[in-house]
Amino acid sequence: xxxxxxxxxxxxxxxxxxxxxxxxxxxxxxxxxxxxxxxxxxxxxxxxxxxxxxxxxxxxxxxxxxxxxxxxxxxxxxxxxxxxxxxxxxxxxxxxxxxxxxxxxxxxxxxxxxxxxxxxxxxxxxxxxxxxxxxxxxxxxxxxxxxxxxxxxxxxxxxxxxxxxxxxxxxxxxxxxxxxxxxxxxxxxxxxxxxxxxxxxxxxxxxxxxxxxxxxxxxxxxxxxxxxxxxxxxxxxxxxxxxxxxxxxxxxxxxxxxxxxxxxxxxxxxxxxxxxxxxxxxxxxxxxxxxxxxxxxxxxxxxxxxxxxxxxxxxxxxxxxxxxxxxxxxxxxxxxxxxxxxxxxxxxxxxxxxxxxxxxxxxxxxxxxxxxxxxxxxxxxxxxxxxxxxxxxxxxxxxxxxxxxxxxxxxxxxxxxxxxxxxxxxxxxxxxxxxxxxxxxxxxxxxxxxxxxxxxxx
Amino acid sequence: xxxxxxxxxxxxxxxxxxxxxxxxxxxxxxxxxxxxxxxxxxxxxxxxxxxxxxxxxxxxxxxxxxxxxxxxxxxxxxxxxxxxxxxxxxxxxxxxxxxxxxxxxxxxxxxxxxxxxxxxxxxxxxxxxxxxxxxxxxxxxxxxxxxxxxxxxxxxxxxxxxxxxxxxxxxxxxxxxxxxxxxxxxxxxxxxxxxxxxxxxxxxxxxxxxxxxxxxxxxxxxxxxxxxxxxxxxxxxxxxxxxxxxxxxxxxxxxxxxxxxxxxxxxxxxxxxxxxxxxxxxxxxxxxxxxxxxxxxxxxxxxxxxxxxxxxxxxxxxxxxxxxxxxxxxxxxxxxxxxxxxxxxxxxxxxxxxxxxxxxxxxxxxxxxxxxxxxxxxxxxxxxxxxxxxxxxxxxxxxxxxxxxxxxxxxxxxxxxxxxxxxxxxxxxxxxxxxxxxxxxxxxxxxxxxxxxxxxxx
Numbered sequence: 001x002x003x004x005x006x007x008x009x010x011x012x013x014x015x016x017x018x019x020x021x022x023x024x025x026x027x028x029x030x031x032x033x034x035x036x037x038x039x040x041x042x043x044x045x046x047x048x049x050x051x052x053x054x055x056x057x058x059x060x061x062x063x064x065x066x067x068x069x070x071x072x073x074x075x076x077x078x079x080x081x082x083x084x085x086x087x088x089x090x091x092x093x094x095x096x097x098x099x100x101x102x103x104x105x106x107x108x109x110x111x112x113x114x115x116x117x118x119x120x121x122x123x124x125x126x127x128x129x130x131x132x133x134x135x136x137x138x139x140x141x142x143x144x145x146x147x148x149x150x151x152x153x154x155x156x157x158x159x160x161x162x163x164x165x166x167x168x169x170x171x172x173x174x175x176x177x178x179x180x181x182x183x184x185x186x187x188x189x190x191x192x193x194x195x196x197x198x199x200x201x202x203x204x205x206x207x208x209x210x211x212x213x214x215x216x217x218x219x220x221x222x223x224x225x226x227x228x229x230x231x232x233x234x235x236x237x238x239x240x241x242x243x244x245x246x247x248x249x250x251x252x253x254x255x256x257x258x259x260x261x262x263x264x265x266x267x268x269x270x271x272x273x274x275x276x277x278x279x280x281x282x283x284x285x286x287x288x289x290x291x292x293x294x295x296x297x298x299x300x301x302x303x304x305x306x307x308x309x310x311x312x313x314x315x316x317x318x319x320x321x322x323x324x325x326x327x328x329x330x331x332x333x334x335x336x337x338x339x340x341x342x343x344x345x346x347x348x349x350x351x352x353x354x355x356x357x358x359x360x361x362x363x364x365x366x367x368x369x370x371x372x373x374x375x376x377x378x379x380x381x382x383x384x385x386x387x388x389x390x391x392x393x394x395x396x397x398x399x400x401x402x403x404x405x406x407x408x409x410x411x412x413x414x415x416x417x418x419x420x421x422x423x424x425x426x427x428x429x430x431x432x433x434x435x436x437x438x439x440x441x442x443x444x445x446x447x448x449x450x451x452x453x454x455x456x457x458x
Numbered sequence: 459x460x461x462x463x464x465x466x467x468x469x470x471x472x473x474x475x476x477x478x479x480x481x482x483x484x485x486x487x488x489x490x491x492x493x494x495x496x497x498x499x500x501x502x503x504x505x506x507x508x509x510x511x512x513x514x515x516x517x518x519x520x521x522x523x524x525x526x527x528x529x530x531x532x533x534x535x536x537x538x539x540x541x542x543x544x545x546x547x548x549x550x551x552x553x554x555x556x557x558x559x560x561x562x563x564x565x566x567x568x569x570x571x572x573x574x575x576x577x578x579x580x581x582x583x584x585x586x587x588x589x590x591x592x593x594x595x596x597x598x599x600x601x602x603x604x605x606x607x608x609x610x611x612x613x614x615x616x617x618x619x620x621x622x623x624x625x626x627x628x629x630x631x632x633x634x635x636x637x638x639x640x641x642x643x644x645x646x647x648x649x650x651x652x653x654x655x656x657x658x659x660x661x662x663x664x665x666x667x668x669x670x671x672x673x674x675x676x677x678x679x680x681x682x683x684x685x686x687x688x689x690x691x692x693x694x695x696x697x698x699x700x701x702x703x704x705x706x707x708x709x710x711x712x713x714x715x716x717x718x719x720x721x722x723x724x725x726x727x728x729x730x731x732x733x734x735x736x737x738x739x740x741x742x743x744x745x746x747x748x749x750x751x752x753x754x755x756x757x758x759x760x761x762x763x764x765x766x767x768x769x770x771x772x773x774x775x776x777x778x779x780x781x782x783x784x785x786x787x788x789x790x791x792x793x794x795x796x797x798x799x800x801x802x803x804x805x806x807x808x809x810x811x812x813x814x815x816x817x818x819x820x821x822x823x824x825x826x827x828x829x830x831x832x833x834x835x836x837x838x839x840x841x842x843x844x845x846x847x848x849x850x851x852x853x854x855x856x857x858x859x860x861x862x863x864x865x866x867x868x869x870x871x872x873x874x875x876x877x878x879x880x881x882x883x884x885x886x887x888x889x890x891x892x893x894x895x896x897x898x899x900x901x902x903x904x905x906x907x908x909x910x911x912x913x914x915x916x
Contacts, residue, residue: 034609038608038609045605046605049601049604049605052604053596053597053600053604056600056628060597060628077629080629084621084628138511138514138515139511139512139515139518140511141511142510142511142514142542143507143510146510147497147503147504151492151493163542163543166514167542170518170538170542171539262720262759265721265724266721285884288884289884295876295879296877296880299869299872299873299876300873301720302770303866303870303873305763305767306770307866308763308767309764309768310859310862310865310866312764313858313862314859336859339860340860343863343867344863347863347866347870351873354877357881360887362886362887362888363877363878363881367877371870371871374870375867381860399857400771400862401771401772401775401794401798402794402801403858404764404768405768405798405801405802406801406836408689409805409829409832409836411757411764412808412809412829413829414757414760415757415758415812416808416812416829418753419815419825420821422750422754422816423815423819423821425747426743426747426750428815428821429818429819
């Protein structure tokens with residue numbers, strides 16, 4: 001019996017075990033692929049990871065071989081600590097954190113020492129009273145320093161320094177060491193922090209440096225390229241080109257990459273902030289106009305917004321075209337189509353030219369020429385419209401405004417649907433007459449309006 | 459003579475000194491006003507600053523009065539350290555950092571201790587060799603941990619934990635203490651970190667708590683309100699209302715506040731990330747659907763993009779209207795105007811209704827009804843257009859597409875200007891035939907096209 005049960009169990013285990021192994025193998029495989037993808041997308045990430053390892057190993061080796069280091073006692077860990085905390089992906093990030101850390105430690109240490117010196121001067125009776133006062137002052141100082149972080153200028157550049165300042169000042173002010181001990185401690189702390197910061201800076205600046213400034217430079221150019229790609233390939237070739245209406249633009253992921261431009265502000269801001277800390281490197285001088293990149297970025301996002309409105313409009317148009325074909329005046333349609341293709345292509349070329357002009361740091365007037373052609377074409381389209389009377393012009397203006405407004409109305413629909421979903425998920429209160437009244441119903445009538453179709457997104 | 463010189467100097471000083479005092483008084487005044495504004499904009503910032511001070515004071519008082527604390531020796535500073543580093547503006551932020559810190563310290567400490575135990579087992583000869591190996595393994599471990607931060611899921615939720623893990627593991631692995639000493643150290647470190655984290659959590663959760671979840675809830679509703687305000691007040695009342703064309707919308711700052719919605723993604727993401735760490739509070743359960751807020755946010759931004767396109771179009775229109783008035787068919791124009799005003803107002807009301815529905819956590823079907831009216835109006839506008847033949851319909855569609863495309867062309871112009879400015883500031887290379895060829899020239903022709911005016915922004 002026992003044997004039989006054992007066999008059964010073994011059989012059960014055998015049929016279950018390969019599945020488990022297979023499952024975990026599968027998961028490991030997926031993880032490996034994910035890791036490889038991250039490394040492949042930007043090989044500098046692997047380099048950065050190795051650099052952090054290198055910096056830590058260097059500091060640790062220092063610790064084992066350097067007699068100076070042994071003299072610093074348990075403060076050594078501050079060197080390791082500094083490396084772990086200060087080492088950032090870009091040179092600018094490391095510089096910003098390292099310098100913030102070094103100066104904040106210096107300043108807070110000096111202030112803390114001064115406070116202790118004052119307490120010592122007060123004599124044996126005054127000292128505990130003064131120290132007690134310090135603890136309360138400490139709270140106030142920390143509160144003030146914390147408040148200063150809400151100022152945008154301080155937040156952007158000195159946030160880390162303020163943290164370290166509060167930290168060091170608290171440590172020194174609270175400690176019950178005597179002044180002579182404190183001075184020794186301060187000397188040790190400063191030397192170890194200096195060693196840590198120096199190791200970090202050397203590793204990050206001299207071993208395959210990753211410059212925030214260069215990243216910003218490339219990002220701004222890449223964003224312009226994404227817009228250019230949508231206008232040239234997507235609009236110029238796919239939509240207005242010969243293959244017009246053959247397929248939807250929605251499905252083509254390379255055409256939709258312009259949408260990432262809309263959310264690029266945070267990345268650009270942080271890169272520009274780090275870039276300001278960097279010394280001159282390669283093609284970039286010390287006082288390189290990083291702010292101008294932010295300006296270009298903001299205008300590029302505005303452009304991306306316009307392109308998004310256009311994309312939303314034509315994809316609505318495509319969907320309504322499927323149901324009702326209204327091709328009566330083929331010649332007129334073709335003329336407009338050619339003009340639109342021309343406008344898209346030339347604007348795309350202008351943007352691509354600007355991107356390459358930034359990338360190669362070489363100004364060329366070709367972009368202006370491309371845009372001039374696009375502008376001219378826009379003017380010529382006007383002549384195509386059979387404008388017998390000025391009423392038609394009026395109609396044209398109204399048509400655009402109404403279309404845009406209809407687009408706004410259209411994109412409010414999914415907002416209602418999303419809030420409705422939230423109200424279900426988060427169990428909002430509902431009016432007495434039940435749920436049915438609240439659901440969004442698609443309105444059929446509007447389908448007949450070619451330039452204003454309300455589509456409820458699933 | 460001496461006296462005279464002295465008087466002269468005194469006069470010089472007197473006339474220069476008040477200026478200096480006045481100047482610094484002025485600057486102090488400005489700073490004070492700035493600080494007051496920051497505090498007034500969100501009084502919780504002042505509260506947060508006071509709370510950080512309170513937490514630090516609490517930990518310091520512990521240090522002075524608690525005999526347990528004295529037993530922990532110099533490790534005490536880790537409690538202060540933890541408070542300074544872990545205390546965040548929102549409860550979710552503090553929880554996320556505190557738990558990350560606590561668990562990372564525990565895990566890395568245990569691993570480090572294990573490594574040391576292994577080294578001790580190897581005996582006197584093997585120990586230095588093993589410790590040497592650790593230093594190199596440490597580098598690799600740190601590199602791997604650093605690399606893991608590039609995975610978005612880890613970056614969002616466990617970034618701080620990974621830092622603390624590298625840190626603690628490095629400290630334990632590198633230290634030359636014996637195992638018994640290390641165990642004592644680990645116990646001290648863990649207790650002090652626990653005291654620090656507990657102080658932070660109590661202060662942040664029980665003294666005027668600031669919940670990230672509630673902030674996200676309110677932010678999403680406020681963003682919807684900003685769009686509603688632009689549509690209702692700006693478009694419905696100011697632009698399409700009775701005062702039409704009386705003034706530009708550009709100057710009214712409260713109408714332009716919808717533009718901040720376009721850049722709200724980073725804030726929403728970080729709030730949602732913190733909100734997931736928070737326990738149930740007030741109206742929000744533990745598993746509140748925070749992801750749904752991100753979805754609503756994304757759709758709201760899409761809506762804001764549409765509104766931005768509309769705003770850009772009508773402000774272009776307003777500028778061109780100043781030069782050429784084309785009011786021939788007043789009746790038609792007024793009908794369209796009334797319809798547009800209706801569409802704007804109803805859409806705005808729908809959005810405002812959704813915002814208040816979120817704010818009060820109470821679903822109402824009124825938003826859907828408002829939008830249905832707007833959609834119906836959009837359908838009715840079609841009937842207004844004198845569509846004798848289907849060619850006109852064709853013209854209408856083309857008109858919108860051309861207008862939108864012209865808008866894209868228009869907003870590419872400032873990009874060229876900005877890149878040109880960069881090329882001057884950063885001293886890009888220029889082609890041989892000089893700078894003149896590269897400047898952007900405004901094209902006069904296009905002015906005559908009422909719905910497509912190229913304006914070079916200054």
